[in-house]
Amino acid sequence: MSLLSLIFGEKKHTASVAKERLQLIIARERVGLSGPDFLPDLQKDLVAVISKYVPIDPADIKVALEKQGNYEVLEVNIVLPEGR
Amino acid sequence: MTTIITVTSGKGGVGKTTTSASIASGLALRGFKTAVLDFDVGLRNLDLIMGCERRVVYDFVNVIQGDANLHQALIKDKHADNLFVLPASQTRDKDALTSEGVEKVLKELEHQGFDYVVCDSPAGIEHGAVIALTFADEAIVVTNPEVSSVRDSDRILGIIQSKSRRAIEGREPVKEHLLVTRYDPKRAHEGEMLTYTDIQELLRIPLLGVIPESEVVLQASNQGIPAIHQKGTPVADAYQDAIGRFLGEEHPLRFVEYEKPGLLKRLLGGK
Ligand SMILES: Nc1ncnc2c1ncn2[C@@H]1O[C@H](COP(=O)(O)OP(=O)(O)O)[C@@H](O)[C@H]1O
Ligand SMILES: [Mg+2]
Numbered sequence: 001m002s003l004l005s006l007i008f009g010e011k012k013h014t015a016s017v018a019k020e021r022l023q024l025i026i027a028r029e030r031v032g033l034s035g036p037d038f039l040p041d042l043q044k045d046l047v048a049v050i051s052k053y054v055p056i057d058p059a060d061i062k063v064a065l066e067k068q069g070n071y072e073v074l075e076v077n078i079v080l081p082e083g084r
Numbered sequence: 085m086t087t088i089i090t091v092t093s094g095k096g097g098v099g100k101t102t103t104s105a106s107i108a109s110g111l112a113l114r115g116f117k118t119a120v121l122d123f124d125v126g127l128r129n130l131d132l133i134m135g136c137e138r139r140v141v142y143d144f145v146n147v148i149q150g151d152a153n154l155h156q157a158l159i160k161d162k163h164a165d166n167l168f169v170l171p172a173s174q175t176r177d178k179d180a181l182t183s184e185g186v187e188k189v190l191k192e193l194e195h196q197g198f199d200y201v202v203c204d205s206p207a208g209i210e211h212g213a214v215i216a217l218t219f220a221d222e223a224i225v226v227t228n229p230e231v232s233s234v235r236d237s238d239r240i241l242g243i244i245q246s247k248s249r250r251a252i253e254g255r256e257p258v259k260e261h262l263l264v265t266r267y268d269p270k271r272a273h274e275g276e277m278l279t280y281t282d283i284q285e286l287l288r289i290p291l292l293g294v295i296p297e298s299e300v301v302l303q304a305s306n307q308g309i310p311a312i313h314q315k316g317t318p319v320a321d322a323y324q325d326a327i328g329r330f331l332g333e334e335h336p337l338r339f340v341e342y343e344k345p346g347l348l349k350r351l352l353g354g355k
Pocket of ligand 2: 101124205206
Protein backbone atom coordinates (compact mmCIF):
# COMPACT_ATOMS: atom_id res chain seq x y z
CA MET A 1 0.00 0.00 0.00
CA SER A 2 1.38 3.40 -0.90
CA LEU A 3 1.92 6.14 1.63
CA LEU A 4 -0.77 8.23 -0.06
CA SER A 5 -3.33 5.48 0.14
CA LEU A 6 -2.41 4.94 3.79
CA ILE A 7 -3.04 8.59 4.51
CA PHE A 8 -6.22 8.85 2.53
CA GLY A 9 -7.40 5.38 3.42
CA GLU A 10 -7.93 4.31 -0.18
CA LYS A 11 -10.10 1.22 -0.38
CA LYS A 12 -9.68 -1.73 -2.71
CA HIS A 13 -11.86 -1.86 -5.80
CA THR A 14 -13.07 -5.39 -5.29
CA ALA A 15 -16.49 -5.15 -6.94
CA SER A 16 -15.07 -6.08 -10.35
CA VAL A 17 -13.53 -9.22 -8.86
CA ALA A 18 -16.90 -10.10 -7.36
CA LYS A 19 -18.63 -9.63 -10.68
CA GLU A 20 -16.16 -11.81 -12.58
CA ARG A 21 -16.42 -14.62 -10.03
CA LEU A 22 -20.21 -14.45 -10.13
CA GLN A 23 -20.31 -14.58 -13.92
CA LEU A 24 -18.37 -17.82 -13.83
CA ILE A 25 -20.22 -19.56 -11.04
CA ILE A 26 -23.68 -18.52 -12.21
CA ALA A 27 -23.00 -19.70 -15.75
CA ARG A 28 -21.80 -23.02 -14.41
CA GLU A 29 -24.73 -23.50 -12.05
CA ARG A 30 -27.22 -22.61 -14.78
CA VAL A 31 -26.12 -25.50 -16.96
CA GLY A 32 -26.55 -27.82 -14.00
CA LEU A 33 -22.92 -28.39 -13.13
CA SER A 34 -23.29 -27.29 -9.56
CA GLY A 35 -19.73 -26.42 -8.76
CA PRO A 36 -16.74 -28.47 -9.84
CA ASP A 37 -18.26 -31.48 -8.05
CA PHE A 38 -17.73 -33.75 -11.02
CA LEU A 39 -13.97 -33.24 -11.00
CA PRO A 40 -13.18 -36.03 -8.48
CA ASP A 41 -15.12 -38.58 -10.56
CA LEU A 42 -13.49 -37.38 -13.76
CA GLN A 43 -10.09 -37.71 -12.14
CA LYS A 44 -10.84 -41.28 -11.01
CA ASP A 45 -12.05 -42.27 -14.49
CA LEU A 46 -8.97 -40.80 -16.12
CA VAL A 47 -6.71 -42.73 -13.75
CA ALA A 48 -8.56 -45.94 -14.63
CA VAL A 49 -8.27 -45.39 -18.38
CA ILE A 50 -4.65 -44.31 -18.42
CA SER A 51 -3.59 -47.10 -16.08
CA LYS A 52 -4.66 -49.54 -18.78
CA TYR A 53 -1.77 -48.34 -20.90
CA VAL A 54 0.81 -46.83 -18.55
CA PRO A 55 1.47 -47.60 -14.91
CA ILE A 56 0.74 -44.33 -13.18
CA ASP A 57 0.43 -42.90 -9.72
CA PRO A 58 -3.16 -41.56 -9.27
CA ALA A 59 -1.71 -38.42 -7.72
CA ASP A 60 0.04 -37.62 -11.00
CA ILE A 61 -3.22 -36.88 -12.78
CA LYS A 62 -4.59 -33.46 -11.92
CA VAL A 63 -7.79 -31.90 -13.21
CA ALA A 64 -8.99 -28.34 -12.70
CA LEU A 65 -11.43 -25.81 -14.11
CA GLU A 66 -10.00 -22.43 -14.90
CA LYS A 67 -11.15 -19.24 -16.47
CA GLN A 68 -9.16 -17.72 -19.30
CA GLY A 69 -10.71 -14.56 -20.63
CA ASN A 70 -14.24 -15.42 -21.64
CA TYR A 71 -13.66 -19.17 -21.73
CA GLU A 72 -13.76 -21.79 -19.11
CA VAL A 73 -10.93 -24.25 -19.56
CA LEU A 74 -10.83 -27.80 -18.29
CA GLU A 75 -7.21 -28.44 -17.54
CA VAL A 76 -5.95 -32.03 -17.33
CA ASN A 77 -2.37 -32.53 -16.25
CA ILE A 78 -0.85 -35.99 -16.54
CA VAL A 79 2.71 -36.60 -15.42
CA LEU A 80 4.10 -39.85 -16.77
CA PRO A 81 6.60 -41.77 -14.64
CA GLU A 82 10.26 -41.25 -15.52
CA GLY A 83 12.90 -43.74 -16.65
CA ARG A 84 10.94 -45.72 -19.16
CA MET B 85 -58.71 -11.97 -10.42
CA THR B 86 -56.19 -12.17 -7.60
CA THR B 87 -52.51 -11.65 -8.38
CA ILE B 88 -50.13 -13.63 -6.20
CA ILE B 89 -46.78 -11.95 -5.62
CA THR B 90 -44.01 -13.93 -3.95
CA VAL B 91 -41.14 -12.05 -2.33
CA THR B 92 -38.16 -14.38 -2.35
CA SER B 93 -34.34 -14.46 -2.36
CA GLY B 94 -32.76 -17.74 -1.33
CA LYS B 95 -30.52 -15.95 1.12
CA GLY B 96 -31.75 -14.80 4.52
CA GLY B 97 -31.54 -11.31 5.95
CA VAL B 98 -31.61 -9.48 2.62
CA GLY B 99 -34.87 -7.59 3.17
CA LYS B 100 -37.72 -9.92 2.11
CA THR B 101 -39.92 -9.22 5.11
CA THR B 102 -39.17 -5.49 5.00
CA THR B 103 -40.10 -5.53 1.31
CA SER B 104 -43.23 -7.67 1.72
CA ALA B 105 -44.53 -5.29 4.39
CA SER B 106 -43.85 -2.16 2.35
CA ILE B 107 -45.06 -3.50 -1.00
CA ALA B 108 -48.27 -4.87 0.53
CA SER B 109 -48.87 -1.61 2.40
CA GLY B 110 -48.17 0.45 -0.72
CA LEU B 111 -50.62 -1.59 -2.81
CA ALA B 112 -53.27 -1.21 -0.13
CA LEU B 113 -52.66 2.56 0.10
CA ARG B 114 -53.38 2.70 -3.62
CA GLY B 115 -56.75 1.16 -2.96
CA PHE B 116 -56.13 -2.49 -3.76
CA LYS B 117 -57.51 -5.07 -1.39
CA THR B 118 -54.34 -6.79 -0.27
CA ALA B 119 -53.29 -9.64 2.01
CA VAL B 120 -49.75 -10.32 3.13
CA LEU B 121 -48.95 -13.90 4.16
CA ASP B 122 -46.02 -15.01 6.31
CA PHE B 123 -44.63 -18.35 5.05
CA ASP B 124 -41.76 -18.44 7.53
CA VAL B 125 -43.05 -21.29 9.70
CA GLY B 126 -41.37 -21.31 13.10
CA LEU B 127 -39.82 -17.87 12.61
CA ARG B 128 -42.83 -15.56 12.52
CA ASN B 129 -41.63 -11.98 12.02
CA LEU B 130 -43.94 -10.24 9.60
CA ASP B 131 -46.33 -9.54 12.52
CA LEU B 132 -43.61 -7.50 14.27
CA ILE B 133 -42.71 -5.54 11.14
CA MET B 134 -46.42 -4.83 10.52
CA GLY B 135 -46.91 -3.95 14.19
CA CYS B 136 -49.73 -6.43 14.80
CA GLU B 137 -47.92 -8.99 16.97
CA ARG B 138 -50.20 -8.51 19.96
CA ARG B 139 -53.30 -9.14 17.90
CA VAL B 140 -52.26 -12.56 16.63
CA VAL B 141 -54.74 -15.22 17.73
CA TYR B 142 -54.78 -17.74 14.92
CA ASP B 143 -52.18 -18.37 12.23
CA PHE B 144 -51.71 -19.82 8.74
CA VAL B 145 -51.42 -23.42 9.98
CA ASN B 146 -54.53 -23.09 12.16
CA VAL B 147 -56.47 -22.14 9.04
CA ILE B 148 -55.05 -24.99 6.98
CA GLN B 149 -55.78 -27.50 9.72
CA GLY B 150 -59.30 -26.17 10.20
CA ASP B 151 -58.84 -24.89 13.78
CA ALA B 152 -59.93 -21.45 12.62
CA ASN B 153 -61.44 -19.97 9.51
CA LEU B 154 -59.60 -17.46 7.36
CA HIS B 155 -61.78 -14.61 8.54
CA GLN B 156 -60.77 -15.25 12.17
CA ALA B 157 -57.08 -15.45 11.36
CA LEU B 158 -56.67 -12.41 9.08
CA ILE B 159 -55.55 -9.34 11.04
CA LYS B 160 -56.69 -5.98 9.77
CA ASP B 161 -53.78 -3.56 9.41
CA LYS B 162 -53.85 -0.37 11.48
CA HIS B 163 -51.92 1.80 9.05
CA ALA B 164 -53.67 1.07 5.76
CA ASP B 165 -57.25 0.27 4.87
CA ASN B 166 -57.74 -2.74 2.59
CA LEU B 167 -54.75 -4.54 4.13
CA PHE B 168 -54.79 -7.83 6.03
CA VAL B 169 -52.01 -9.89 7.58
CA LEU B 170 -51.92 -13.67 7.92
CA PRO B 171 -49.21 -14.55 10.46
CA ALA B 172 -46.96 -17.60 10.22
CA SER B 173 -47.30 -20.39 12.71
CA GLN B 174 -44.68 -20.78 15.42
CA THR B 175 -45.03 -24.56 15.25
CA ARG B 176 -41.82 -26.44 14.68
CA ASP B 177 -43.38 -28.68 12.05
CA LYS B 178 -42.08 -27.16 8.82
CA ASP B 179 -44.26 -29.44 6.70
CA ALA B 180 -47.47 -28.05 8.18
CA LEU B 181 -47.86 -25.81 5.12
CA THR B 182 -49.07 -28.40 2.62
CA SER B 183 -49.54 -27.36 -0.97
CA GLU B 184 -53.23 -28.40 -0.87
CA GLY B 185 -53.70 -26.31 2.27
CA VAL B 186 -51.96 -23.26 0.84
CA GLU B 187 -53.89 -23.57 -2.41
CA LYS B 188 -57.16 -23.70 -0.48
CA VAL B 189 -56.30 -20.52 1.45
CA LEU B 190 -55.30 -18.71 -1.75
CA LYS B 191 -58.55 -19.78 -3.45
CA GLU B 192 -60.51 -18.45 -0.53
CA LEU B 193 -58.68 -15.11 -0.66
CA GLU B 194 -59.58 -14.92 -4.33
CA HIS B 195 -63.17 -15.72 -3.44
CA GLN B 196 -63.16 -12.87 -0.91
CA GLY B 197 -62.19 -10.43 -3.64
CA PHE B 198 -58.55 -9.75 -2.82
CA ASP B 199 -56.66 -7.98 -5.62
CA TYR B 200 -53.18 -8.89 -4.40
CA VAL B 201 -51.74 -11.55 -2.13
CA VAL B 202 -48.13 -10.93 -1.13
CA CYS B 203 -46.26 -14.05 0.04
CA ASP B 204 -43.28 -13.39 2.32
CA SER B 205 -40.94 -16.34 1.70
CA PRO B 206 -38.59 -17.88 4.25
CA ALA B 207 -34.89 -18.11 3.41
CA GLY B 208 -33.41 -21.21 1.80
CA ILE B 209 -34.45 -23.39 -1.09
CA GLU B 210 -36.26 -26.05 0.95
CA HIS B 211 -39.95 -26.82 1.41
CA GLY B 212 -40.98 -23.47 2.92
CA ALA B 213 -39.40 -21.38 0.18
CA VAL B 214 -40.72 -23.68 -2.54
CA ILE B 215 -44.28 -23.65 -1.20
CA ALA B 216 -44.16 -19.82 -1.02
CA LEU B 217 -43.37 -19.58 -4.73
CA THR B 218 -45.46 -22.52 -5.96
CA PHE B 219 -48.59 -20.47 -6.72
CA ALA B 220 -46.86 -17.21 -7.71
CA ASP B 221 -47.99 -15.12 -10.66
CA GLU B 222 -45.17 -12.66 -10.11
CA ALA B 223 -41.96 -12.93 -8.12
CA ILE B 224 -39.94 -10.14 -6.55
CA VAL B 225 -36.40 -11.39 -6.15
CA VAL B 226 -34.76 -9.38 -3.36
CA THR B 227 -31.01 -9.12 -3.80
CA ASN B 228 -28.23 -7.33 -1.92
CA PRO B 229 -25.07 -6.09 -3.70
CA GLU B 230 -23.03 -8.95 -2.34
CA VAL B 231 -21.75 -12.21 -3.89
CA SER B 232 -23.68 -14.80 -1.90
CA SER B 233 -26.96 -12.94 -2.27
CA VAL B 234 -26.59 -12.69 -6.07
CA ARG B 235 -25.73 -16.34 -6.40
CA ASP B 236 -28.65 -17.41 -4.20
CA SER B 237 -31.00 -15.19 -6.21
CA ASP B 238 -29.93 -17.02 -9.34
CA ARG B 239 -30.62 -20.36 -7.65
CA ILE B 240 -34.08 -19.26 -6.59
CA LEU B 241 -34.80 -18.07 -10.16
CA GLY B 242 -33.98 -21.60 -11.32
CA ILE B 243 -36.45 -22.97 -8.79
CA ILE B 244 -39.17 -20.53 -9.89
CA GLN B 245 -38.61 -21.71 -13.46
CA SER B 246 -38.88 -25.38 -12.53
CA LYS B 247 -41.13 -25.74 -9.51
CA SER B 248 -43.82 -23.07 -9.78
CA ARG B 249 -47.27 -24.23 -10.86
CA ARG B 250 -47.02 -21.99 -13.89
CA ALA B 251 -43.82 -23.76 -14.94
CA ILE B 252 -45.10 -27.25 -14.21
CA GLU B 253 -48.37 -26.69 -16.04
CA GLY B 254 -46.61 -25.02 -18.96
CA ARG B 255 -48.57 -21.80 -18.55
CA GLU B 256 -47.17 -18.34 -19.08
CA PRO B 257 -44.08 -18.19 -16.81
CA VAL B 258 -43.97 -16.39 -13.48
CA LYS B 259 -43.13 -12.74 -14.10
CA GLU B 260 -39.78 -12.08 -12.43
CA HIS B 261 -38.68 -8.74 -10.97
CA LEU B 262 -35.33 -7.78 -9.51
CA LEU B 263 -35.37 -5.59 -6.41
CA VAL B 264 -31.93 -4.55 -5.23
CA THR B 265 -32.06 -3.59 -1.56
CA ARG B 266 -29.63 -2.21 1.03
CA TYR B 267 -27.90 -0.33 -1.79
CA ASP B 268 -25.09 2.03 -0.91
CA PRO B 269 -24.48 4.39 -3.87
CA LYS B 270 -21.22 5.66 -2.40
CA ARG B 271 -19.64 2.24 -2.00
CA ALA B 272 -20.93 1.17 -5.41
CA HIS B 273 -19.53 4.36 -6.95
CA GLU B 274 -16.15 3.70 -5.40
CA GLY B 275 -15.97 0.18 -6.79
CA GLU B 276 -16.25 -1.46 -3.42
CA MET B 277 -19.64 -2.97 -4.06
CA LEU B 278 -21.48 -4.42 -7.02
CA THR B 279 -23.59 -1.81 -8.79
CA TYR B 280 -27.26 -2.42 -9.55
CA THR B 281 -26.37 -2.68 -13.23
CA ASP B 282 -23.79 -5.38 -12.42
CA ILE B 283 -26.48 -7.32 -10.57
CA GLN B 284 -28.96 -6.91 -13.37
CA GLU B 285 -26.42 -8.07 -15.93
CA LEU B 286 -25.69 -11.15 -13.86
CA LEU B 287 -29.29 -12.13 -13.13
CA ARG B 288 -30.81 -10.94 -16.43
CA ILE B 289 -34.28 -10.07 -15.16
CA PRO B 290 -36.04 -6.68 -15.31
CA LEU B 291 -35.20 -4.23 -12.54
CA LEU B 292 -38.16 -3.23 -10.39
CA GLY B 293 -36.23 -0.87 -8.19
CA VAL B 294 -33.28 -0.09 -5.97
CA ILE B 295 -33.87 0.47 -2.25
CA PRO B 296 -31.08 2.36 -0.52
CA GLU B 297 -29.45 1.22 2.70
CA SER B 298 -30.93 3.40 5.41
CA GLU B 299 -31.38 3.64 9.17
CA VAL B 300 -35.02 4.45 8.50
CA VAL B 301 -35.68 0.73 8.05
CA LEU B 302 -34.54 -0.05 11.59
CA GLN B 303 -36.55 2.87 13.00
CA ALA B 304 -39.58 1.59 11.15
CA SER B 305 -39.18 -1.96 12.41
CA ASN B 306 -38.61 -0.72 15.97
CA GLN B 307 -42.03 0.91 15.85
CA GLY B 308 -43.81 -1.78 13.88
CA ILE B 309 -44.71 0.57 11.04
CA PRO B 310 -43.67 -0.55 7.54
CA ALA B 311 -40.90 1.66 6.10
CA ILE B 312 -43.10 2.87 3.25
CA HIS B 313 -45.04 4.98 5.77
CA GLN B 314 -41.91 7.03 6.61
CA LYS B 315 -42.97 9.66 4.11
CA GLY B 316 -40.33 11.75 2.38
CA THR B 317 -37.48 9.36 3.14
CA PRO B 318 -35.52 7.81 0.25
CA VAL B 319 -36.50 4.30 1.37
CA ALA B 320 -40.22 5.09 1.33
CA ASP B 321 -39.94 6.92 -2.00
CA ALA B 322 -37.94 4.08 -3.54
CA TYR B 323 -40.59 1.56 -2.45
CA GLN B 324 -43.34 3.82 -3.84
CA ASP B 325 -41.49 4.02 -7.17
CA ALA B 326 -41.09 0.24 -7.24
CA ILE B 327 -44.82 -0.25 -6.68
CA GLY B 328 -45.57 2.26 -9.42
CA ARG B 329 -43.34 0.35 -11.84
CA PHE B 330 -44.96 -2.91 -10.76
CA LEU B 331 -48.29 -1.40 -11.78
CA GLY B 332 -46.88 -0.36 -15.14
CA GLU B 333 -45.97 3.27 -14.44
CA GLU B 334 -42.66 4.75 -15.49
CA HIS B 335 -40.41 6.25 -12.87
CA PRO B 336 -36.76 7.17 -13.28
CA LEU B 337 -34.45 5.50 -10.76
CA ARG B 338 -33.69 7.66 -7.75
CA PHE B 339 -31.14 7.43 -4.94
CA VAL B 340 -28.70 5.37 -6.99
CA GLU B 341 -26.10 8.00 -7.88
CA TYR B 342 -23.51 9.08 -5.39
CA GLU B 343 -23.35 12.82 -4.90
CA LYS B 344 -20.24 14.13 -3.29
CA PRO B 345 -21.22 16.18 -0.26
CA GLY B 346 -20.56 19.88 -0.82
CA LEU B 347 -17.97 21.75 1.21
CA LEU B 348 -20.57 23.38 3.40
CA LYS B 349 -22.22 20.07 4.15
CA ARG B 350 -18.88 18.55 5.01
CA LEU B 351 -18.02 21.44 7.31
CA LEU B 352 -21.38 21.17 9.01
CA GLY B 353 -20.88 17.44 9.37
CA GLY B 354 -23.97 16.40 7.47
CA LYS B 355 -24.23 12.84 6.22
N1 LIG C 1 -32.93 -0.87 2.94
C1 LIG C 1 -32.45 -1.27 4.13
N2 LIG C 1 -31.59 -0.49 4.83
C2 LIG C 1 -31.09 -0.89 6.03
N3 LIG C 1 -31.41 -2.03 6.64
C3 LIG C 1 -32.28 -2.85 6.01
C4 LIG C 1 -32.84 -2.53 4.73
N4 LIG C 1 -33.67 -3.55 4.36
C5 LIG C 1 -33.61 -4.46 5.35
N5 LIG C 1 -32.80 -4.05 6.35
C6 LIG C 1 -32.47 -4.77 7.60
O1 LIG C 1 -31.97 -6.04 7.27
C7 LIG C 1 -32.38 -7.01 8.21
C8 LIG C 1 -33.07 -8.16 7.49
O2 LIG C 1 -34.26 -7.69 6.89
P1 LIG C 1 -35.52 -8.62 6.67
O3 LIG C 1 -36.52 -7.86 5.91
O4 LIG C 1 -35.96 -9.25 7.95
O5 LIG C 1 -34.84 -9.74 5.74
P2 LIG C 1 -35.35 -11.22 5.35
O6 LIG C 1 -36.83 -11.26 5.51
O7 LIG C 1 -34.89 -11.38 3.94
O8 LIG C 1 -34.63 -12.17 6.27
C9 LIG C 1 -33.28 -6.29 9.20
O9 LIG C 1 -32.52 -5.98 10.34
C10 LIG C 1 -33.70 -5.05 8.46
O10 LIG C 1 -33.95 -3.99 9.34
MG1 LIG D 1 -38.07 -12.62 6.62
